[in-house]
Amino acid sequence: MSGEREDRESTQEEGRLSGISAPFIRRPIATTLLVVAIALAGGLAFRLLPVSPLPQVEFPTLHVSANLPGASPETMASAVATPLERQFGRIAGITEMTSSSSLGSTNITLQFDLNRDMNPSDAPIMLLALTSDLVQKPKIYDVASSVLQQKISQVEGVGEIIVGGGALPAVRVEVNPTQLNGYGLSLEDVRTALAASNANRPKGELSSVNRLWSLSTSDQLHKAVEYQPLVIKYRNGAGVRLSDVATVTDSVEDVRSGGLANGKPAVLLIIFRQPGANVIATVDRIRAVLPQLQASISPAIDTQVVMDSTVTIRASVHDVEITLIISILLVILVVFAFLRDARSTFIPSVAVPVSLIGTFGVMYLLGFSIDNLSLMALTVATGFVVDDAIVVVENITRYLEQGMRPVEAALRGAREIGFTVLTISISLVAVFIPILLMGGIVGRLFREFAIVLSVAIGVSMVISLTATPMM
Template structure:
């Protein structure tokens, strides 16, 4: 049975089939998304709850525990971690890879609703969840600042005109403002004046709340006209609050300004951010797990001119970090290597076949097979990433094998005197089954990769399927287009006129064959030595396998470094701000650094006052000439000279497996149902690790050494005086 016969005798139909494959591949290529790696993100959702003034113990028992009880019942939950600190609770949920993040979102919302009755009644806001992995670095970081407007105004503009629009874009998981200076009126009560007038803090709170409401007032309806009632029941400025009457003493009104200082300020004055060394509002944009990073960034950048036009000219928006820069460059490099591989393969074929016609055939079939694979990739929902393009690069060797096998067999019959058409019939008939068996055997080698589980399986499944698709398309092309071109382009032996290059190449090949013959005879005459060399090679291979470092994925140079700063747990906000800026000044002096963004304060990212974040954007690799590891090694000694604070540096990676932000490269978790025992042994364990010479930057997230003022209530006396806790 000759599978290629109908394609040989119908060259027009074969050409149209080839054109259809190429056209489908070109159209699919233009639609394929670009990414660094295949989509392997776990569905992850983060829930954040703020309860200002609450201690970590109160947050753990009153907020985190009720939420954990409800979240623990969710189907498909793979891992749940939580952090309870002063005034904030963060619960991170990681689900199975097979679960859709939209389904997980519905489950989380239902669990939050179920836990609402168990949460403190005076929570300022209910728990807020986001479809985002907190360990995943922002895909885009923007800096918003102004030299003429206060940061409270800048923050309000960024919150109302930037954040809301960006958060609506598909694929955006979370948009956060760091260094938030949300406008607010701060009432700083003087306790002595308050007590002198027989008032308490609760009296002030009630008076302020009663004088500042926003309720329906109704309307007035008459026989001819109707009026909607409006009133100045809301006050917004500090001078309006100052004139607020909170009580009457000695037949005279007691104003709020008599017992308190009322100022226009920020809602949270213990947050700050810097763009370089300039105070700013930092906008961090994170993608949803599974969303294409480049598409998300492109959508945001496309929207930025419109958003900038909605801001005053004195409020510029600056792109500080763009993680797609290195991704685009790496994908472009792999694309170039793929094209270079095709060219080199064709040149090698020309050197060995020494025939322009015979070289032209694989020069057509190899690109057709690769382009046709793009259509299969699009149908499977894949992307152009480093692994899929690497699969195509590797497939170049397999693809050309099919074409060369077919061409060589047909050429053999032509050299024996058969006409090209008849040689194509006979040669393709003999080699067709061989190509099919080669295709099946090559795909069989990749089957184990398809059955690998968890994140490793997801990572290499796209690689295996892309390579399998390229091999299948190559088999189709080799059984259709290749024999047809051989019948049309290859010439009989009598018509061939070898040139000078062909004759010179033939002499070199004869010399190579003669050299191989001599070495083969030597090996056959020294079989014992050959066997010893083979066994030694095997032993050396096993030894090298044990010695070579192993890991899930190599450290990437994405051009972005994430720094987590840590100061003593009893540090004040002002001291923390001073030391954080000192770190920034040291980093900016490094010649490899392009820009930095830095922020401190308790928010959805930082959980304690003594920690901060610094995101360092490096110059392009060609410009800095150093790897990210070398830059970090140079920065560490300089940063260590800053007193009272430590900065832990980690290169940002495209592949994020964990759902917890770590100060260091590796994490080790200690668990103990006895909290006191855990607090006793964790410092000992950390101290022992720090003694190991192989490790540096050993840290712990156990922060229980801060200063605390504990109030011991005498309940009997408090009850007698009418005082409640």
């Protein structure tokens, strides 16, 4: 009878001690696997998260460019910009529309509200300069646009590549109106002669009874010297050649485009990343293929990196990461200084890193990035996440000092403090609700900060109610 009474009392005691943490305390292997799974998921997500200086908070913007060669700014504004603005004004979600007109071109900028998902582009991540003391600049531009631009575009994470600082090779014909009028010709006559002489058409074939010969040759002209003897029309039994009425020179398509790198004429490759791509990993991939790209072009062309946006990003993110590690170590040392027990200090030293690492997994699911604000949120959260572990450990230690068995002390201490830990976590998260409800560019900027901090507190609460009492 005495044994049955003790068993009944033990069963009733365990029933009173059951709570949220009880299943995890009674199943230490499953709880350990849960902690390991959270740490592995966070560690894997950390390697997959994109890296950027700040969260993606730019206003969705769309740039439209229209060209009408030779038109004055007034004509571009009235005949091109105004009709486009009227059509664009019908698009929903536009908050601002601006336009500027210049000689032969109009640029219109459409800015949408923050709820519009358009994957706004970032600033360039890298700038490459191609210089040479032997190769002419048009040839360098041709190499940049036909070889380097194509190969770098195939690198993972690379979005758009703009080739600037020059133009493709071209032949420029500057007609003398006085001489042209003297021969009784017009500009249309010159244009027609140039188009007819540069056409690449089939030439036909020659055949006999047993054989067939195909005629193959190119009518395309590439140099100024090849254009000069072209006959435009015949006047008074003599042919009027292009060199008689115009100056023909080897030049480029756009003579008003230029670039310099370290004081030398250069062709520039402006590289942008894809939306959401890891900027550091993308730049590393580009640098890895640069030796191969240099070997595929003329050795007389020098390729150099003149701008790398990841230098400051790497430095700032590295500083915040070091600060985060130091804060974790300081928290553990403070806990040890007050508890004076190695086992009690070991528990927060596991709970804090796992809580922070597990936050990376939620960040990956939410589409966040590793930036200064998200890392700062984790640094601030270090002081919050350790509170839950300390509260649970202190309450369980109190029962251990009274001589209670470890399992019974863990069950009783976790049951008594579980609601308190839940209340503390909810109250801390509630502090950041106003930040989550903020609108505009500032609210979007700090929303990631508030969510990361709240997620870290939530993961800490889960660890404190499961793994902490089990340990």
